[in-house]
Amino acid sequence: MTPTESLFITLTVNGEAVSREVAARLSLADFLREELRLTGTHLGCEHGVCGACTVLMDNEPVRACLMLAVQARGRSVTTVEGLTPPAGGLTPLQAAFQRRHAVQCGFCTPGMLMSATALLAGNPDPTAEHVRDALSSNICRCTGYVQIVEAVMEAAAEART
Amino acid sequence: MKAPPFAYAAPVTIEGALALLAAHEDAKVLAGGQSLMPALNLRLAAPSVLVDINDIPELSEVSVTPAGLRLGALVRHSRIGSDPLIAGAVPLLGLAYPHIAHGAIRTRGTIGGSLAHADPSAEWPAVCLVCDAVMELRGPGGGREVPADAFSLGVFTTAIGAGELLVAIRFPAWPASRRAGFSEVARRKGDFAMVGAAVTVDLGAHGVCTAARIVLFGASDRPIRRHAAEARLCGRVPDAALLREVASVATEGLDPSSDLHASAEYRRRVAPVMVRRALAYALSLPEAARAA
Numbered sequence A: 001m002t003p004t005e006s007l008f009i010t011l012t013v014n015g016e017a018v019s020r021e022v023a024a025r026l027s028l029a030d031f032l033r034e035e036l037r038l039t040g041t042h043l044g045c046e047h048g049v050c051g052a053c054t055v056l057m058d059n060e061p062v063r064a065c066l067m068l069a070v071q072a073r074g075r076s077v078t079t080v081e082g083l084t085p086p087a088g089g090l091t092p093l094q095a096a097f098q099r100r101h102a103v104q105c106g107f108c109t110p111g112m113l114m115s116a117t118a119l120l121a122g123n124p125d126p127t128a129e130h131v132r133d134a135l136s137s138n139i140c141r142c143t144g145y146v147q148i149v150e151a152v153m154e155a156a157a158e159a160r161t
Numbered sequence B: 001m002k003a004p005p006f007a008y009a010a011p012v013t014i015e016g017a018l019a020l021l022a023a024h025e026d027a028k029v030l031a032g033g034q035s036l037m038p039a040l041n042l043r044l045a046a047p048s049v050l051v052d053i054n055d056i057p058e059l060s061e062v063s064v065t066p067a068g069l070r071l072g073a074l075v076r077h078s079r080i081g082s083d084p085l086i087a088g089a090v091p092l093l094g095l096a097y098p099h100i101a102h103g104a105i106r107t108r109g110t111i112g113g114s115l116a117h118a119d120p121s122a123e124w125p126a127v128c129l130v131c132d133a134v135m136e137l138r139g140p141g142g143g144r145e146v147p148a149d150a151f152s153l154g155v156f157t158t159a160i161g162a163g164e165l166l167v168a169i170r171f172p173a174w175p176a177s178r179r180a181g182f183s184e185v186a187r188r189k190g191d192f193a194m195v196g197a198a199v200t201v202d203l204g205a206h207g208v209c210t211a212a213r214i215v216l217f218g219a220s221d222r223p224i225r226r227h228a229a230e231a232r233l234c235g236r237v238p239d240a241a242l243l244r245e246v247a248s249v250a251t252e253g254l255d256p257s258s259d260l261h262a263s264a265e266y267r268r269r270v271a272p273v274m275v276r277r278a279l280a281y282a283l284s285l286p287e288a289a290r291a292a
């Protein structure tokens, strides 16, 4: 096996098959943003700390800045753009973020939504403590987190009724 | 920042990975990438070749036998936290897990990567030292085994030699009478520990301690066992006063470093509290709930 500086990869992004020749050094985040123009995935720190780049890979949250695009070959990636329901509009979680003013500048919001989406998929009835624990992986410089936790709790309660 | 250029290969067998490591002198192994990718992005590392071991199924195997637990090096943090078989076999793994990073990092990060990276504040190397785990290495000259107490050699330094791969970690069987405790203090939830303690205590008849293991991490250039403190516990029935005494013995002569995260003074001050809390948790003694 000879190591190569670029690879041809095929993966699924937001439900659609995508094939591209990419440089080995390209991060998944830069692939999404620059190759696919899915700029909803934000880059804050590029070393795993802020969570703005969080996406789902095979339904699990991952840091898109800490994965190579080539490592996503054969996988299914969901970005914040992929949350949009087929008929358009917002998911209940996104609507709750809007209602609860869980967004100020919005920089952290895609990562918050992806981390919270992953949480609710595995735990539809979280306590505020669970929500805080899950979102401890995401940094927000604006809101102070209270409304974000409230929004996730509200979306969870709504989904159960 | 962005990673520097490198060539990439993803072998599907251990032999394939070893051949690549042998052929490319400055090649680096890519496991979960949760320490290596930050280093690449920050340009602290610039290997010419990355050998991605994520496609080698053998490295993700988990087995529990009467001899104990064997974890492939590529077993992810999230699996250790979610598979009851694993924490059932070695309860200390389950106690340490919630302190390691966050969901989106645990889904990728691996126990082998954490051990190979050898951050002195990391949880898994301390747990391995407490448990007498054995590291299985494979290299160009075949396989060898390194006990945990000879594995961590200093900050970011281990016994893994050039061209070698850590393939699995073996934990000896956990006796029914063994209790475990874990305590750490970090700046924020999920951060590396400023200082922490991992312990086990074996209790015999009448609650007499028959064996104890006390390990401090974040307090030196590697996790360290505190033999004198362990000896102080043995042969006695632990109570709150004894834990206080043991904690102070455990931290005698400690020479931690100062860094961005904490001063040496702070680490020295908090270390005995961590030992006390971990022991109190293990023994279900009230000290656990008390504020430092």
Ligand SMILES: Cc1cc2nc3c(=O)[nH]c(=O)nc-3n(C[C@H](O)[C@H](O)[C@H](O)COP(=O)(O)OP(=O)(O)OC[C@H]3O[C@@H](n4cnc5c(N)ncnc54)[C@H](O)[C@@H]3O)c2cc1C
Pocket (backbone or CB within 6 Å): A047, A048, A049, B028, B029, B030, B031, B032, B033, B034, B035, B036, B037, B038, B073, B074, B099, B100, B101, B102, B105, B108, B109, B110, B111, B112, B113, B114, B116, B117, B121, B122, B123, B124, B160, B164, B165, B166, B167, B190, B191, B192, B193
């Ligand atoms: C925001 C953040 C917070 C974190 N918090 C914590 C924490 O609180 N506690 C903690 O312990 N860790 C923490 N981590 C680090 C995380 O646990 C990493 O997953 C771990 O340190 C490295 O494992 P990895 O599988 O990601 O290895 P990689 O990053 O892929 O590799 C790390 C190093 O080990 C080498 N290596 C990896 N696997 C092998 C192998 N099988 N054989 C030989 N060499 C190998 C690599 O070449 C590299 O040098 C954090 C990381 C981030 C980004």
Ligand code: FES
Pocket (backbone or CB within 6 Å): A042, A043, A044, A045, A046, A047, A048, A049, A050, A051, A052, A053, A054, A063, A064, A065, A066
């Ligand atoms: S940009 Fe990936 S975690 Fe900050």
Ligand code: FES
Pocket (backbone or CB within 6 Å): A102, A103, A104, A105, A106, A107, A108, A109, A139, A140, A141, A142, A143
């Ligand atoms: S809304 Fe500005 S960073 Fe969170």
